[in-house]
Amino acid sequence: MNLQEHLITSTLLAVSLYPRQPLAAALVIAGGVLVDLDHLALYISRTGDWSISGALHYNRYRHRFPQPGDSRPRYGSLRSRLHHPLIVLPPLWALAQRLPWVRPLAAGVTLHLLLDHIALPFVWNIYLRAGGRCVRCGSRRKVSVYLRPDDQHQQWQWTVLCQRCAYHTKPLRSRQSVKASVRD
Structure with a gap:
């Protein structure tokens, strides 16, 4: 807050x-x-x-x-x-x-x-659904749950990213691709 x-x-x-x-x-x-x-x-x-x-x-x-x-x-x-x-x-x-x-x-x-x-229970749910891995590169090193915009809808969404992906990548591709990568 x-x-x-x-x-x-x-x-x-x-x-x-x-x-x-x-x-x-x-x-x-x-x-x-x-x-x-x-x-x-x-x-x-x-x-x-x-x-x-x-x-x-x-x-x-x-x-x-x-x-x-x-x-x-x-x-x-x-x-x-x-x-x-x-x-x-x-x-x-x-x-x-x-x-x-x-x-x-x-x-x-x-x-x-x-x-x-x-928001911790919600954040833990997102983290556990992602299997404790970064949704972009699959790394387990220093992952956190971030609130980030996607580039198509300009909406904010929660996602699990490692520190490298969180600060050195472009906005998320779309909601569908994030949800698909979280399920894998």
Whole structure:
């Protein structure tokens, strides 16, 4: 999810949980949005660029296919350990049991991680249907599930690609060819 979606959903949760407590509502919103500062920290550590606009620009182009003459680097995922629910949520909620003011913050972080991981069952289904192999070259090395456009319908679809095929190929041929290669 993007920053705007996290802000909207966190605000809705904050208003519904704490309608008359503005400080608690602000903590829910902060927890739901500020977890993504790890993306900025990883971007800075990988590029050396401290500009927020540079990070936002990178986030817009990193999933697109390289165009002719495009030599911009792609650094892969910008997710740190802060986006692993099993690492973050148990200690955070344990702390929230001792410190009541941490509860709204924990609620915001929980919502953020839930929204970031809600598509995982669907992603695993796509991965398993492809047999853990890249649908283009058949490789099992560093495959991931990507949302990519096809070139005929200009529609976005989920597909399993290795890192080499994900960043160095043109859009998918068509929906039928992807479905056929996933079944094989």
